[in-house]
Amino acid sequence: MSIKKKTVLNVVFMAFVVSFFVTPLGYHSKIFLNRLFSGTPDIIAGNTREQIKDYNWRLKDADWNIFNFSKSKDKVVFINFWASWRLPCAAELQSIQNLYDRYKGQIDFYIITNEEQAPVEEFMNKNEFTFPVTYLIIGDASPLAILKPPGSYILDSKGFIVVKEEGIADWDNNKIDTLLDEMLSEK
Numbered sequence: 001m002s003i004k005k006k007t008v009l010n011v012v013f014m015a016f017v018v019s020f021f022v023t024p025l026g027y028h029s030k031i032f033l034n035r036l037f038s039g040t041p042d043i044i045a046g047n048t049r050e051q052i053k054d055y056n057w058r059l060k061d062a063d064w065n066i067f068n069f070s071k072s073k074d075k076v077v078f079i080n081f082w083a084s085w086r087l088p089c090a091a092e093l094q095s096i097q098n099l100y101d102r103y104k105g106q107i108d109f110y111i112i113t114n115e116e117q118a119p120v121e122e123f124m125n126k127n128e129f130t131f132p133v134t135y136l137i138i139g140d141a142s143p144l145a146i147l148k149p150p151g152s153y154i155l156d157s158k159g160f161i162v163v164k165e166e167g168i169a170d171w172d173n174n175k176i177d178t179l180l181d182e183m184l185s186e187k
Contacts (some may be wrong), residue, residue, distance in 0.1 A: 030087055030091075031087065031090055031091045032091075038091065038092065038095075038168045038169055038170045039169060039170060040169065040170055040173050040175050040176070041152070041154075041163050041165040041169045041170075041171070041175075041176065042163070042165070043162060043163055043175075043179060044161060044162055044163065044164065049160040049161055049162060050160070050161050051158065051159045051160045051161070052143040052144060052155065052159045052161070053143070053159075054143045055068075055069050055070040055072065055073045055143060055159070056068065056069070056070060056141070056143070057069035057070075057140070057141065057142050057143055058137050058140050059110070059112070059134050059135065059136065059137060060134065060135035060136075060137060061132070061133075061134065061135075062132060062133045062134075062135075064117060064135070066137070069110075069143070071108075072108040072110075073159070074157050074158075075107065075108050075157055076106070076107040076108070076154070076155065076156060076157055076180065076183045076184055077107060077108045077109075077110065077153075077154070077155040078096075078099070078103075078107055078108070078109050078110070078152070078153075078154055079110045079112065079144070079152060079153040079154075079155070080092075080096055080110070080111050080112065080150065080151070080152040081112050081113070081136075081146060081147045081148070081149045081150065081151045081152070082111060082112070082113055082149045082150055083113055083114075083115060083149045084113070084115060084119055084120055084122075084123035085115075085119075086149050086150065088149075088150050088167070088168040089149050089150045089168075090123075090127075091168060092150045092168045092169060092170075092171070093111075093127065093129060094127075094172075095169075095170050095171040095172035096111065096131060096171050097129050097130070097131055098171070098172040099171045099172060099176065100130070100131040101130075102177070103180060104131075106180075106184055107180060107184070109131055109132055110132075110134045111131050111132065111133055111134060112134045112135070112136050113133065113134075113135060113136065113149075114135070114136040114138055115135075117135075120133055120135075144161075147164075147166055148166065150167060150168050150169070151165065151166045151167070152164075152165045152169060152171075153165075154176075154179070154180075154183075156183050156186070157183065157186065162179065162183070163179075
């Protein structure tokens, strides 16, 4: 009994599809596809930007110390809500790391999760991310809507929301660099 070429191709294709769900290759392939299809965030037109009024927002740093978001008043701010267990977040974080590497010390980064420390630290070490992790205090008032991960904001130094991105985005691009450079030069 001979096996037809079409049958062999179907079996190979099915094995490839199954690998997306049950092997590490699948995880990395899904990360790659998410990155491939992530878009550049949209910039909100100047006359339609909302301004946050209150910077009083308690958060926790990587050492679990409580601090206040008010330290970022009059600064350019990048905020991202993420979760280590969400595939789109994992796919997006490399572009955020690249953005952080270019702008650390110039803008304030808040890469915010509501997870416990142990899984976050493991995820950060495994992926060699060095951006600062911020922990959300669930139930505390926030000057911004808490976006479903992944979700991000960019605020200018006057507190106007310049970018509000719900979903995965590519933060490692010239459009965002140009925007941040312009915002930093206006300070």
